[in-house]
Amino acid sequence: MSDKKMILQASDISIVFGGLKAVSDFNIELHEGELVGLIGPNGAGKTTVFNMLSGVYTPTSGQITFWDKKGKVHLVNKKSPADLNKIGIARTFQNIRLFGNLTVADNVRIALHSSRHCNQLDVLFRTPRYRRDEAWMSLRVHNLLKLFKIAEKENELASNLPYGEQRKLEICRALAANPALLLLDEPAAGMNPQETKELMELIAFIRNEFNLTILLIEHDMKLVMGICERLYVLNYGRVLASGVPDEIKTNPEVIKAYLGSEAESLA
Numbered sequence: 001m002s003d004k005k006m007i008l009q010a011s012d013i014s015i016v017f018g019g020l021k022a023v024s025d026f027n028i029e030l031h032e033g034e035l036v037g038l039i040g041p042n043g044a045g046k047t048t049v050f051n052m053l054s055g056v057y058t059p060t061s062g063q064i065t066f067w068d069k070k071g072k073v074h075l076v077n078k079k080s081p082a083d084l085n086k087i088g089i090a091r092t093f094q095n096i097r098l099f100g101n102l103t104v105a106d107n108v109r110i111a112l113h114s115s116r117h118c119n120q121l122d123v124l125f126r127t128p129r130y131r132r133d134e135a136w137m138s139l140r141v142h143n144l145l146k147l148f149k150i151a152e153k154e155n156e157l158a159s160n161l162p163y164g165e166q167r168k169l170e171i172c173r174a175l176a177a178n179p180a181l182l183l184l185d186e187p188a189a190g191m192n193p194q195e196t197k198e199l200m201e202l203i204a205f206i207r208n209e210f211n212l213t214i215l216l217i218e219h220d221m222k223l224v225m226g227i228c229e230r231l232y233v234l235n236y237g238r239v240l241a242s243g244v245p246d247e248i249k250t251n252p253e254v255i256k257a258y259l260g261s262e263a264e265s266l267a
Contacts, residue, residue, distance in 0.1 A: 004031035006067055007181055007213045008076075008089075013052055013062030022048050023237045025062070028215075030181065035207050035214045037228035039221075039248075041258050045237040046217045047094060050183050053215075054091045055081040069180045090174040091183035094217075096166050100159030104150060104169060107158050108141045111176035140176065147209075148172045148202070164195040168202070175210060182206075184216040188223055196220055200227055221259065225249060225266055233258065 051057040064076035145151040
């Protein structure tokens with residue numbers, strides 16, 4: 001049992017779609033500063049779990065509890081994604097969801113909207129408070145983009161970025177809201193081996209730099225085993241196994257249901 005502060009706890013959460021139980025009695029605990037992986041075969045229910053944790057879906061049963069940076073307790077079950085973003089839960093998606101017709105910088109600025117101090121009158125009359133807000137946002141955006149090595153492209157349209165940089169921009173936008181918990185849904189999907197290696201290093205870096213707790217879904221087992229401290233294995237909507245990477249990659253049930261021959265290369 002970890003002695004670190006609890007960040008999120010999901011207790012026996014399930015969800016039913018048209019009589020089909022997509023996820024059944026799922027339990028997870030995430031502690032401050034952890035980097036945890038959620039793995040399993042396609043169709044196992046991993047993204048459905050993310051959708052429940054991030055407010056896209058409401059669990060049919062069970063309870064999700066979140067502790068924000070100030071230690072305040074929030075019941076997540078019926079909160080919207082926007083509400084969860086405000087209290088400190090941010091996520092990326094398996095399919096990139098950028099505003100392609102906006103600049104790289106504006107994609108990140110959008111995520112800072114809830115952090116603004118000025119009101120509509122400040123904006124209308126361009127008050128000093130508005131100008132301070134604008135200066136702060138511009139600096140915050142530039143520093144984040146610089147961290148992801150795409151600051152020189154801040155005025156380009158997001159749709160013009162190479163695929164790997166679009167992935168980075170989506171993570172950058174999620175970080176802009178200063179979350180306590182970051183949910184990454186297949187961040188390395190579509191990346192080549194070099195891009196995946198760089199992403200692995202970046203994820204480990206931002207976890208430490210931003211004092212984040214990170215939960216990620218990923219099929220690249222070398223990435224998962226290389227950076228995650230603990231793993232949960234989902235199969236047919238249920239937790240098949242959980243533990244540290246060394247336990248998971250040698251678990252006979254996990255090898256049979258998911259890893260297969262790949263387990264040999266991870267040994």
